[in-house]
Amino acid sequence: MDDWTQTMGAGPLLGIAAASIALILLLVIRFKMHPFIVLILVSLLTAVVTGLPLSELSDTLVDSFSGTLGSVALLVGLGAMLGSIVESSGGARVLAERLVAVFGEKRAPFALGVASLIMGFPMFFDAGLVVMLPIVFAVARRMGGGNLLLYGLASATxxxxxxxxxxxxxxxxxxxxxFGADLGLVLLFGLILAMPTWLVSGYAWARFVDRRIPLPVPSLFGLSGDDVQPANPPSAGTVAGIIAVPMVLIFLNTGLSGLSSSGVVDGDATWVQSLTLIGNSPIALLIAVLVAMVVLGFRRGTDGTALERVMDRSLGPICSVILITGAGAMFGGVLRASGIGDALSGTLSAVGLPVIVAAYVIALVLRVAQGSATVALVTAAGLVAPAVAAGGYNGVEIVCIVLATAAGSVFAGHVNDSGFWLVGRLMGMDVKTTLKTWTVQQSIQSLVGFGLASALFGLVQLV
Incomplete structure (x- = not known):
């Protein structure tokens, strides 16, 4: 496609982009089509309408899909396996109970939230919620049984x-x-942003809303005496250490890369290349999974067949997420190849709307309209990526834009979001109560996350 030039003006291209997004929303919301199919179909239609050469169409779609899917599938798959091993070993329960013991019963909501932050690193939201809620219910019952929101929202957030x-x-x-961001920096600043965001939108909000909406503990997971505990669970320190393995290795990779580029260390040295290799995100997670298999599996007497089943069952739920992610990247690839991304970049420059604000607003609108945070995020990222590439931003500024886009994708989860129903049903809330508690919480989380990412972005620009 090197010899192909887009002849449409910015107006028609942006109109096609708006129509494409509207079609995605219509097919997903009104006709209940699966987002994976919808994103592929709309990507194809957008490519044809914008005049991309038909001979190159298939390669454009497949390359955009596979280019993102390769790295995403490895990371998400290995992360899901790590979370499943930790959960099946009883490690999640042990870690939560240990933190409650350390912080004391009066600070049990804080302790459960910290445990959930730790467990939330390897576990997906829905898996982590199912793992943590029985522990939350047991603690809430022990504290009187009428303050579920205090404990449940702190953990779920x-x-x-x-x-x-x-x-x-x-x-x-x-x-x-x-966006082409450094994943190590995304991890570092994502962790820095996560704690204050949780303190405001989770812990503080849970304490506020609990005083206004008393909610009893449901019997969904049985009584506290019915909880099943593995015969020989690992220690809390062991679980925390295993979860820390990939974070430490990824930080090592980022640090060595920075030192190498600045000339402090020799980037061609064997030891530097070796440590950089094991700090590569997929390798770091693979090492963590192998360590978890040995420490939480084989050394505790779990045979290979049972461990294989534990790991295998973690992959089913993530397949849809991975495929939607790849299809969203396909749509973004078409937007870039057709020139729509460049048109948006030029329009943003003319309007004067900062790129970080545009990314947040686009993701927010898509999230509210169709529910899927993944679809909202990848679509917004695909639209804004050319503006980011043309803006000459440094590594930390790009990370801030990544986090701002992610913040927009979580705003105001409501009835079109599967997480809304998951939280509401598991905590025994009706729709009205879920809207008053969880939907508002998601909005606060989005605004706080965007505010912190924007503040960091502005600080970096000043420096």
């Missing part, structure tokens, strides 16, 4: 914050891939 802002979850990984 922590899982949501990690899922939205921190790799190896698909949202930040995909946005980093599309």
């Amino acid at each position: 922590a899982l949501s914050v990690m899922h939205v802002f921190v790799p190896p979850h698909p949202g930040p990984i995909t946005a980093a891939e599309i």
Whole structure:
């Protein structure tokens, strides 16, 4: 496609982009079509309408899909396996109970939130919620039984914050891939942003709303005496250490890369290349999974067949997320190849709307309209990526844009979001109560995350 030139003006191209997004929303919301199919179909139609050469159409679609899917599938798949091993070993429960013991019963909501932040690193939101809620219910019953929101929202928000802002979850990984951000920096600043975001939108909000909406603990997971505990669970320190393995290795990779580029260390040295290799995100997660298999599996007497089943069952739920992510990247690839991204970049420059604000607003609108945070994030990233590429931003500024886009993709989860129903049903809330608690929480989380990412972006520009 090197010899092909787009002849349409910015107006028609932006009109096609708006129509494409509207069609995605219509097919997903009104006709209940699966987002994977919708994104492929709309990508194809957009490519044809914008005049991309038909002879190159298939390669454009497949290359955009596979280019993102390769790295995303590895990270998400290995992260899901790590979370499944930790959960099946009883590690999640042990870690939560240990933190409650350390912080004390009066600070149990804080302790459960911290445990969920830790468990939220390797676990997807829905898996982490199912793992943590029985522990939350048991603690809430022990504290009197009428303050579920105090404990439940603090824990659920922590899982949501990690899922939205921190790799190896698909949202930040995909946005980093599309924007060309350093994944180690995304991990570092995502963790820095996660804690204050949780404190405001999770812990503080849970304490506020609990005083206004008393909610009893449901009997969904049985009584506290019915909880099943593995016979020989690992220690809390062991679980925390295993979860820390990939974070430490990825930080090592980022640090050595920075030192190498600045000339402090010799980037061609064997030891530098070796440490950089094991700090590469997929390798780091693979090492963590292998360590978890040995420490939480074989050394505790779990045979290979049982461990294989534990790991295998973690892959089914993530297939849809991975495929939607790849299809969203396909749509973004078409937007870039057709010149729509460049048209948007020029329009943003003319309007004067900062790129970081545009990314947040686009993701927010898509999230509210169709529900899927993944679709909202990858679509917004695909639209804004050319403006980011043309803006000459440094590595930290690009990371801030990634986090701002991720923040927009979580705004105001409501009835078209599967997470809305998951939280509401598991906590025994009706739709009205879920809207008053969880939907508002997601909005606060989005605004706080965007505010922090924007503040960091402005600070970096001043420096």
